[in-house]
Amino acid sequence: MKLIKKNTRTIGLTFSNNRFVQLMVQECTIPGILLENQIPVLNKNKQMYFSIPSDTQPGLISLGDNYYFIDSEYTLQTGFITINEQILYFNPNTYQMHLDWIGKEGWNSIDNLVIYIQDNELATGEIYIDGLLHFFENGLQQTGFVVNEYEETMLLLIDGTRQGIVNFENNTYFVGNDYTLISGFLNVDGVIRYFDSNNYMMDKNWIGIEGWNTKDDKTFYINKSQLAHGIITVEEQAYLFINGFITTGILEFENNTYYTNENGILLSGFLEIGNTIRYFNPITYTLETNWEGSDGWTKIGDKTLYIKDQQFADGDIIINGLRYYFKDGLQQTGMQEVNGIYYNYVATGGVEGWNQFDKINFYIIDGQLADGELSIQGKKYYFKDGLQQTGLQKIEENYYYFLEEGGIYLGGQLITLESGDVYLFSKEDGKALKYWQQVDGQDYFFLEDYKMAKNITMGIYHINENGVVHKAPATPENLDYYLNDLLDWHGHNINGAIIATQKILKHQYMFPPKTTEEGAIYSINNGVGSCYHYTALLYELVDYLGYSAVPIIGIGRSGFEHSWLAVKYSDGWYYLDPLYRSNRYSQSELMAIGYDWDFSEALSI
Known part of the structure; x- marks a missing residue:
């Protein structure tokens, strides 16, 4: 059977944040025949319960004299639902809204359910009502034992849980200030009772008595109906109790340090704690924190002493490699006799001159460990913190x-x-x-760091893995180094450049190079070349010196093609032809011996 939409009325509800604050209540009726454009409404078993028009919106709908609530999947909802800031109840069996019930603040009862509402919401979590702890989930009170987020056990009673002694199912428990169950020895109505650490139940068959008590192989002391705490004298022996139990060994208590033996009795005086001699006040039993007498240096009042093997040091003793001399723990300086030999002991430890410790030699001068350069018997030494330094040292x-x-x-x-x-x-x-x-x-x-150069090229030199130096071939990358080296040998001036060219080259007819750089490199590497190579090398040298120069190709004195160099001196342009002579030529001198060239422009090879 299908339902059809009869009419629609607005009651001011909509769905927002899981609450309906404005919603269309749609009144539906059951038609006599099944119509199209219907959608099924499902029950909690996902079975069709009835159908409604397909354009019906999710939310509250009315059917006859009853109201139902459907979600976005058109499934009937039950339980407590907040609508228009009111908590309503839908029966889980009939799905119908309880028309005569609206949730109110505090305790509520409906269909044998008791719920609690706080701030217009179903209560959840811990709530204190009249000073008693209650715990709720979705409005329903939870009872029994629960474990909170801190792994602590809580006991929730139907009437609420109070602090202190509570009874539950014929057992007695103790609820602490944070409403969690407490175990151990506790004062109950002026007597000490025991609460089991596993189930928190009080042992009804045991009551603590004044004095020493034993429970589950544990021995403790009760003083004035309380677990003994602090320093208490028992049979003329002082004990330090913590919550009834004796303590042993070293202990921090109320900002002081104490020491008890294996029976818990407090000790005083000079005591060996580990490898240290400590002093405990015989009246208060507290540790004198400003004095420590472990093996080694210690200070008592204004005196500095040395303890060895838990005794004040006496005689010649080596400390950190330095020799000291003591009497009753006090250091002695100056000349002291040891086995018939006198030594000059210094305040910083050791004796003047050479000292030895664990096969290590060190030197003391003027009462201090030697540092830096020092001449000993005509030889130079170098020390750091008294130790002789050998090998490479930087001073x-x-x-x-x-x-x-x-x-x-x-x-x-x-x-x-x-x-x-x-x-x-x-x-x-x-x-x-x-x-x-x-x-x-x-x-x-x-090199600058004084290390021998290896496996590097430095200018015109290549240095191999053994540090042996060889000249490297001239290249475009190192040509300037070669030019500088030639000028270093022959002079950093034009005359030096001419001599260098003449020393390097022997004349040999060959084709001209493409550039002056190429010609200079060939000349340096091979030592032979034509007039073009003479000009090329001389040009690179003169250019390196900073002079303006132009390579020239023209007719030489023999009537054949020849190359020479024009250079601008401070007094004008002159010509150099190192193939023939070292001095410069004037233009008229060259023309007089048959040179001919184009004067209008510089010619470059």
Whole structure:
């Protein structure tokens, strides 16, 4: 059977945040025949309960004299539903709204259900009513034992749970200030009772008595109907109790430190705690925190003492590698006799001069561990914190190589360190050398950090893995280095450039290079070249010096094509032809011996 829409009326409800605050209540009726455009309304078993027009919106609908509530999937809803800020009830069997019931603040009863409403909502969680703890889930009170989020057990009673002693199912429990069950020894009505740590039940067959008590193999003390706490004298022995139980060993209590033996009796005086001698006041039993007498240095009042093997030190003792001399724990300085030999003991420890500890030698001077350079019996030494330093050492801006037998290396040979770095030291003062040096006729180069250069190219030189220096071939990348080197040898001026060109080259007929750079590189690497190569090399040298120059190709003195160089001096342009002479030519001089060229423009090879 299908339902048809009869009429619609608005009662001001809509669905928002799981609450209906404005909704269309649609009155439906059962038709005599089944019509189309109907949708089924399902019960809780997902079976069709009845049908309604397909354009009916979810929410509250009326059918005859009853109201129902359907969700967005057109399933009938039951239980407590908030509509228009009122809590209504829909029967879980008939799905009909209870017309005579609206939820109110506090306790409510309907269909054998008792619920609690707070702030117009079904109560959930902990709620205190008249000082008693209640716990609810969706309005329904929860009772019995529950475990809260902190893994603590709570007992919820039907009439609410109060703090203190409560009875439940013929058992007695103790509820603490936070409404959780407490176990252990507790004061109940002036006597000590025991609550089991597993089930929290009170042992009704046990009551604590004044004095020593035993329960479940645990021994404790009750004093004046309370678990003993603090320092209490029992049979002329002082004990330190914590919640009835004795304590053993070292203990912090009320901002003080105490020490008890295995029987819990408080001890005082000088006591060995671990590897330390400590002092406990004989009246208060508290630790004197400003005094510690463990093995080693200690201070009592204004005196500094040394303790060894839990005794005040006496005689010659080595501490951290330094020799000290003590009498009754007090350090002695100056000359002291040990086995018939006198030693000069210093305040910082040790004796003047060489000292040895665990096969380690160190040196003391003027009562201090030696540091820096020091001359001993005519030999130079270097120390750090008293220890002799050997091998490579940096002093200010210089490096030295210190020998184990004392002194510095002056042999003038290469020294290779474990790292593989190689150094050379001066024969005169032992300082590490840098830059170009010669050893046994072989050139080596040492960098700014004094290490010998290896596996690098430096300008015109290539240095191999052994530090041996070879000239590298000239390339466009290192040409400037070569030019500078030639001028270093022959002079940084035009005359030096001419001499360098003449020294490098021997004349040989060949094709001209494409550029002056190419010609200069060929000349340096091969040592031969034509007039074009003479001009190319000379041009690069003169250009490196900063002069304006133009390579020229024209007719030479022999009547054949020839190349030479025009250079601008401070007094004008002149011509250089290093193939024939070192001096410059004037234009008229060249023309007089048969040179001919285009004067109007510079010709470049």
